[in-house]
Amino acid sequence: MFAFTLVLDGDSKTPLYEQIYAYIKNEIRNGKIECRSKLPSARALAEYLQISRSTVDMAYAQLVSEGYIESVPCKGYYVCEISLLYDIAPQKHNDILYAKEDKKENLIDFTPNGIDLEYFPFNTWRKITKSVLNVDNKEMFGNGDSMGDMELRSSICSYLFEARNVHCSPEQILIGAGNYYLTTLLCRIFDDDKVIAMESPTYQRAYNIFRTNGRNVVTVKVDGDGINMEMLKSCKADVVYVMPSHHYPLGTVMPISKRVELLKWANESDGRYIIEDDYDSEFRYHGKPVPALKGISENNNIIYIGTFSKSIAPGLRISYMVLPEKLLEIYRRKLKFCSQTVSRIEQATVREFIEGGYFERHLNRMRAVYREKHDMIIAAFKENSDVIRISGENAGLHLLLEVNNGMTEDELIAAAGKNGVRVYGMSENFNSGAEIYRSGIILGFAIVNKEQIEEGIKRLKEAWLK
Amino acid sequence: MFAFTLVLDGDSKTPLYEQIYAYIKNEIRNGKIECRSKLPSARALAEYLQISRSTVDMAYAQLVSEGYIESVPCKGYYVCEISLLYDIAPQKHNDILYAKEDKKENLIDFTPNGIDLEYFPFNTWRKITKSVLNVDNKEMFGNGDSMGDMELRSSICSYLFEARNVHCSPEQILIGAGNYYLTTLLCRIFDDDKVIAMESPTYQRAYNIFRTNGRNVVTVKVDGDGINMEMLKSCKADVVYVMPSHHYPLGTVMPISKRVELLKWANESDGRYIIEDDYDSEFRYHGKPVPALKGISENNNIIYIGTFSKSIAPGLRISYMVLPEKLLEIYRRKLKFCSQTVSRIEQATVREFIEGGYFERHLNRMRAVYREKHDMIIAAFKENSDVIRISGENAGLHLLLEVNNGMTEDELIAAAGKNGVRVYGMSENFNSGAEIYRSGIILGFAIVNKEQIEEGIKRLKEAWLK
Numbered sequence: 001m002f003a004f005t006l007v008l009d010g011d012s013k014t015p016l017y018e019q020i021y022a023y024i025k026n027e028i029r030n031g032k033i034e035c036r037s038k039l040p041s042a043r044a045l046a047e048y049l050q051i052s053r054s055t056v057d058m059a060y061a062q063l064v065s066e067g068y069i070e071s072v073p074c075k076g077y078y079v080c081e082i083s084l085l086y087d088i089a090p091q092k093h094n095d096i097l098y099a100k101e102d103k104k105e106n107l108i109d110f111t112p113n114g115i116d117l118e119y120f121p122f123n124t125w126r127k128i129t130k131s132v133l134n135v136d137n138k139e140m141f142g143n144g145d146s147m148g149d150m151e152l153r154s155s156i157c158s159y160l161f162e163a164r165n166v167h168c169s170p171e172q173i174l175i176g177a178g179n180y181y182l183t184t185l186l187c188r189i190f191d192d193d194k195v196i197a198m199e200s201p202t203y204q205r206a207y208n209i210f211r212t213n214g215r216n217v218v219t220v221k222v223d224g225d226g227i228n229m230e231m232l233k234s235c236k237a238d239v240v241y242v243m244p245s246h247h248y249p250l251g252t253v254m255p256i257s258k259r260v261e262l263l264k265w266a267n268e269s270d271g272r273y274i275i276e277d278d279y280d281s282e283f284r285y286h287g288k289p290v291p292a293l294k295g296i297s298e299n300n301n302i303i304y305i306g307t308f309s310k311s312i313a314p315g316l317r318i319s320y321m322v323l324p325e326k327l328l329e330i331y332r333r334k335l336k337f338c339s340q341t342v343s344r345i346e347q348a349t350v351r352e353f354i355e356g357g358y359f360e361r362h363l364n365r366m367r368a369v370y371r372e373k374h375d376m377i378i379a380a381f382k383e384n385s386d387v388i389r390i391s392g393e394n395a396g397l398h399l400l401l402e403v404n405n406g407m408t409e410d411e412l413i414a415a416a417g418k419n420g421v422r423v424y425g426m427s428e429n430f431n432s433g434a435e436i437y438r439s440g441i442i443l444g445f446a447i448v449n450k451e452q453i454e455e456g457i458k459r460l461k462e463a464w465l466k
Numbered sequence: 467m468f469a470f471t472l473v474l475d476g477d478s479k480t481p482l483y484e485q486i487y488a489y490i491k492n493e494i495r496n497g498k499i500e501c502r503s504k505l506p507s508a509r510a511l512a513e514y515l516q517i518s519r520s521t522v523d524m525a526y527a528q529l530v531s532e533g534y535i536e537s538v539p540c541k542g543y544y545v546c547e548i549s550l551l552y553d554i555a556p557q558k559h560n561d562i563l564y565a566k567e568d569k570k571e572n573l574i575d576f577t578p579n580g581i582d583l584e585y586f587p588f589n590t591w592r593k594i595t596k597s598v599l600n601v602d603n604k605e606m607f608g609n610g611d612s613m614g615d616m617e618l619r620s621s622i623c624s625y626l627f628e629a630r631n632v633h634c635s636p637e638q639i640l641i642g643a644g645n646y647y648l649t650t651l652l653c654r655i656f657d658d659d660k661v662i663a664m665e666s667p668t669y670q671r672a673y674n675i676f677r678t679n680g681r682n683v684v685t686v687k688v689d690g691d692g693i694n695m696e697m698l699k700s701c702k703a704d705v706v707y708v709m710p711s712h713h714y715p716l717g718t719v720m721p722i723s724k725r726v727e728l729l730k731w732a733n734e735s736d737g738r739y740i741i742e743d744d745y746d747s748e749f750r751y752h753g754k755p756v757p758a759l760k761g762i763s764e765n766n767n768i769i770y771i772g773t774f775s776k777s778i779a780p781g782l783r784i785s786y787m788v789l790p791e792k793l794l795e796i797y798r799r800k801l802k803f804c805s806q807t808v809s810r811i812e813q814a815t816v817r818e819f820i821e822g823g824y825f826e827r828h829l830n831r832m833r834a835v836y837r838e839k840h841d842m843i844i845a846a847f848k849e850n851s852d853v854i855r856i857s858g859e860n861a862g863l864h865l866l867l868e869v870n871n872g873m874t875e876d877e878l879i880a881a882a883g884k885n886g887v888r889v890y891g892m893s894e895n896f897n898s899g900a901e902i903y904r905s906g907i908i909l910g911f912a913i914v915n916k917e918q919i920e921e922g923i924k925r926l927k928e929a930w931l932k
Contacts, residue, residue: 120607
């Protein structure tokens with residue numbers, strides 16, 4: 001029996017039983033109390049420390065529950081065998097300071113990502129959220145349908161029918177936290193041997209997702225009017241990923257003739273699918289929206305992916321995917337256990353935003369806002385049409401510049417950077433290994449405001465045209 | 467040149483240009499207008515229809531943008547080559563009615579999933595959300611840090627330090643929409659050849675995630691005090707998944723001796739990792755919380771996974787993972803492009819919920835609520851201790867019953883069901899292929915209220931003990 005050097009602090013915020021527990025635990029850890037040695041009985045220790053028996057009992061119970069000591073019936077408490085050769089002292093709390101991305105003062109960034117939040121209907125959003133967070137809605141905080149709440153899926157279903165001419169049932173719609181997540185699910189739904197064809201250039205994030213998920217991706221080059229069908233037919237792909245309404249980064253619209261060819265290709269053999277990423281089709285500035293590929297197809301082999309990241313806000317992380325019946329069955333069989341990734345509160349908020357007519361109003365407003373910026377840029381470069389060719393216009397949130405001043409893409413970006421303007425290179429969007437057949441500058445106009453566009457283009461001209 | 471049979475409806479809500487566009491598009495689709503045939507000039511058609519020239523121009527422009535017709539300079543508009551052999555008529559809008567899960571009247575469901583929302587602080591949550599949705603916070607709607615906003619990660623970091631004795635830096639914390647999502651990311655972070663050891667029984671969802679992500683999972687059986695170390699050492703696993711603070715479904719706490727053995731195993735060779743799923747450690751009813759395994763380890767090979775699904779609400783879909791530096795590097799290299807899956811608004815709300823002290827208060831309250839239910843169940847079965855053995859007590863949101871009345875697990879569940887009580891079988895939690903070494907009944911007590919517990923146990927006794 002060993003001598004206790006424990007001094008209890010009655011004024012401490014730490015309860016007495018915790019002080020005893022901590023003391024004995026450390027004595028054991030530091031090897032001061034040997035394994036298998038017997039602890040004083042709770043009664044004896046209580047007397048010794050002049051405290052109540054129950055306090056010691058609590059301390060001992062905790063030590064038992066954590067496996068430091070064990071109670072041997074009719075004999076008492078013994079220290080367990082714990083190999084202490086191995087140091088289990090906790091490390092110091094290390095606070096690595098994280099590098100904040102340095103935002104250059106008055107740098108004008110024509111990023112193709114993000115949206116213009118200047119006109120976001122905050123009051124409406126607050127109002128809707130408040131009503132959703134009503135106590136009567138407490139089930140909003142509970143588990144929901146793993147594919148997404150049926151109310152939101154129905155709203156999306158009607159929206160797709162009216163706005164995109166897409167015919168589906170709410171059951172086919174799968175809600176998910178962003179296109180990245182939904183695409184990883186697709187990777188699980190497809191058999192591992194499925195070969196996926198992607199254009200080059202294409203949306204590189206999607207390309208990376210398929211690659212990091214171990215998918216076999218073949219690259220098909222893009223002609224003037226879209227994916228090269230001969231290459232697609234000869235490459236043995238089972239699935240093809242396209243953006244028919246507005247190609248990223250080219251900004252081209254896939255013509256009806258090519259759409260029909262693509263649908264024919266998909267129908268030629270079983271298990272062929274088209275993934276239609278309709279990421280920013282809400283924004284078309286002249287004429288009416290181009291219908292979705294899925295909208296003109298009768299057959300059930302198009303996976304349609306849409307998102308609210310551009311049409312409402314990227315911070316929300318809400319995307320959706322329309323699964324063909326056959327893939328829906330596979331999803332239910334293989335991935336039924338995946339829980340939903342989008343908060344029910346925000347599902348309900350978006351639902352109300354759509355049903356209340358706010359979404360349509362917001363889209364109309366933003367279409368006007370973006371159209372103005374879009375037209376500004378085109379007008380500003382008109383006088384330089386001999387050197388700067390603009391393409392991908394009339395839709396989306398970015399334009400493509402072909403600058404024929406002898407500079408390479410890197411030189412153009414560097415020169416712009418020197419003048420305090422960040423622009424983005426087209427070549428980033430070509431699949432690894434694929435030969436670059438065209439360079440260019442991507443000019444996003446969602447985040448920049450009109451003053452910045454004016455100033456930014458002035459700086460670009462100085463950098464490129466002097 | 468063909469005769470136009472188009473009749474415009476001036477009163478229709480559809481603009482004239484759209485009527486013209488739709489008419490010509492359908493004529494082309496139906497083959498009534500042949501490929502390569504020339505359309506009337508915009509001027510001629512405008513005169514013929516007695517409408518303004520610009521209206522026809524708009525219709526033609528839309529047809530061009532969708533690739534139905536093309537403009538040949540100095541010649542006019544021609545119909546494009548479109549192979550129409552293939553029918554592209556849209557299908558009818560089919561509304562499959564979805565089967566609502568039929569909630570049996572007065573069925574008492576002792577599900578281990580979900581939480582008690584009766585005491586959720588709705589007003590606080592509403593208040594916080596409202597402040598987060600302030601216009602000055604508009605960046606909340608923009609793109610955030612892909613690993614999660616640093617503010618929330620810092621709050622979680624401090625919480626883990628205080629509540630779980632876990633030492634890490636905010637940079638190591640990765641926010642994600644639920645454990646499912648974070649675990650799939652882990653599958654991408656680990657090399658494909660890594661072998662993952664899982665206990666049997668274990669949390670089947672995690673097991674399924676590793677399997678559906680093509681991971682090689684080996685099963686290790688569980689002894690009284692946790693994973694069998696001999697089996698683990700002999701099975702060539704690189705990674706082991708455990709729940710040391712409260713095993714699901716067994717409810718056991720891993721004793722310090724086994725924790726030390728596990729840490730030694732991880733240290734014995736490079737590239738070995740322990741995944742610690744600390745899913746419900748916030749709820750411990752007698753004595754103080756058992757420290758996390760990561761809390762006692764100095765070395766950097768424990769991946770800690772925590773969630774707010776039980777401690778705040780499952781509807782939120784917010785989990786977090788502490789990555790060892792080495793894996794953090796791999797994540798940054800391989801998965802930098804993955805966007806965050808949790809809404810920034812809810813990240814900020816949870817952050818404020820923690821920082822404002824509401825989280826701690828809520829946990830204390832819920833601990834008391836759950837303790838009362840937990841104690842109720844144990845007390846109610848006390849008189850039947852000869853037939854019904856309870857284990858996994860003192861923590862979490864479920865108990866384990868061993869019913870020795872001669873009935874099989876299925877018979878017990880069926881008998882309970884006949885009496886209007888849903889209980890869950892232990893055997894569901896054994897890995898496929900692994901021999902079941904123990905049957906039992908899982909009794910979750912989070913969702914049921916006190917009246918239901920009383921009535922439910924009455925019914926269970928009728929079903930099992932008569």
